[in-house]
Amino acid sequence: MNLPDNWLLYLVFISQIFILSFYLPRKIVARINYVLKNYSPEEYPKLYPRPVEYFESRRDFFRNFNNFNILLGIGIMFLIIPEFEVGEEKGLQMVPWAYFMIQMIPSMLTEVFSFKQAKMMREANTNKSRKANLAPRRLFDFVAPGLVAVAVAMFIGFAVFVLYLYDFDFSFGGKPMSSILVLASGNLLFIAIIAWNLRGKKLDPYQAYEDRKRIIETVVKSLTYLSIAMSIFMVLMMASSYFKWEFVMPVMMSSFLQIIALISLGTPLQTLPISRIDFDVYKNNQTQELESGNI
Amino acid sequence: MQIVIDIDDAVPMFNQLINRIKEAVMKNEIAPGDPLPSIRQLANDLEINNKTVAKAYRLLERDSVIQTKGYRGTFIHKDAKANCSVDLNAWVNEKLEQTIGSFRAKGVTDSEIRIAFNHLMNRKSS
Numbered sequence: 001m002n003l004p005d006n007w008l009l010y011l012v013f014i015s016q017i018f019i020l021s022f023y024l025p026r027k028i029v030a031r032i033n034y035v036l037k038n039y040s041p042e043e044y045p046k047l048y049p050r051p052v053e054y055f056e057s058r059r060d061f062f063r064n065f066n067n068f069n070i071l072l073g074i075g076i077m078f079l080i081i082p083e084f085e086v087g088e089e090k091g092l093q094m095v096p097w098a099y100f101m102i103q104m105i106p107s108m109l110t111e112v113f114s115f116k117q118a119k120m121m122r123e124a125n126t127n128k129s130r131k132a133n134l135a136p137r138r139l140f141d142f143v144a145p146g147l148v149a150v151a152v153a154m155f156i157g158f159a160v161f162v163l164y165l166y167d168f169d170f171s172f173g174g175k176p177m178s179s180i181l182v183l184a185s186g187n188l189l190f191i192a193i194i195a196w197n198l199r200g201k202k203l204d205p206y207q208a209y210e211d212r213k214r215i216i217e218t219v220v221k222s223l224t225y226l227s228i229a230m231s232i233f234m235v236l237m238m239a240s241s242y243f244k245w246e247f248v249m250p251v252m253m254s255s256f257l258q259i260i261a262l263i264s265l266g267t268p269l270q271t272l273p274i275s276r277i278d279f280d281v282y283k284n285n286q287t288q289e290l291e292s293g294n295i
Numbered sequence: 296m297q298i299v300i301d302i303d304d305a306v307p308m309f310n311q312l313i314n315r316i317k318e319a320v321m322k323n324e325i326a327p328g329d330p331l332p333s334i335r336q337l338a339n340d341l342e343i344n345n346k347t348v349a350k351a352y353r354l355l356e357r358d359s360v361i362q363t364k365g366y367r368g369t370f371i372h373k374d375a376k377a378n379c380s381v382d383l384n385a386w387v388n389e390k391l392e393q394t395i396g397s398f399r400a401k402g403v404t405d406s407e408i409r410i411a412f413n414h415l416m417n418r419k420s421s
Binding site: 199209 | 301302333343
């Protein structure tokens, strides 16, 4: 499918390359560099359970993987997309999806790395005193009930819409029930992640309670928005499949994946500015006590 | 309101937890009717066993410092402040001392008191 046949797809695909492999990674790398520059291992030893070079190598790997993804995206745009003919959009919609999965690998590895870093911090933590806040963390402390109601209504709306399209076909394995099951599974995963954030173990042993609350709020809000976006996307996909609007599917798929990335990666960058994070908790105990006037 | 416990302290962790919650009530840092975190949340935050927190909550509920309202959660009891000063251990010690004193006055030996006490305690638990 050449540029004149579907210029919109090319435009959206360029945007996918730009947002997921350049714009968001560049922001993440800038954040890592800011921390490495302003919070040195000498002054904030608890932040670095391993030598600083280890963290720099992880940052470089993240940056290089994303640079490779930019080249890969350009390659796909010039070598793979033109191979599809008009009318093959159903297969073509899997190209942005497959590319998205590759684009997300560096972020997923970064997530795994941050879990490992937290584990190393817990192992290095010799402090025998444990702190907890005597207030419960409840869902509606972090998200407006109205927003959750919208997410639930969107899911129900999707289920009713898809059942209506297919004459209320409740057969197990049929198209409507399968898509409802897929969306319900996604939502269940979100619920599990939210529950784990609200009640689960603290990963970073030094993290200030206010920072933890801000992170929980961001996760809860992001996943609620994602649930709404997923319902809208599924409605559009089911409608385009039913009304044979296959030609819009690849554009819709790529746009939706960009929205997912912006919500899941962009929101934390926006709502958790580094200047608001309490880094004093990562200083060594003596420095903390000196600054608080206890020595 | 933040509480701190020391895992190396000789005082058992459930007792430290009871003391911290009672201190918070006495210092008006938490008021009657205020909600408390769930057992799981508090245990995870303090990185201790759920059973330790459950034991502390059970004893605080027995002393009417906190009250559990089913699925709604656990709250500070309306008479928590007054009930915090009630020390059941001290009361048991005082009552036992009086009773043992009256036995001794009647000439009962310590060995006989111990056997009778153990016999009664074993019967109670069986």
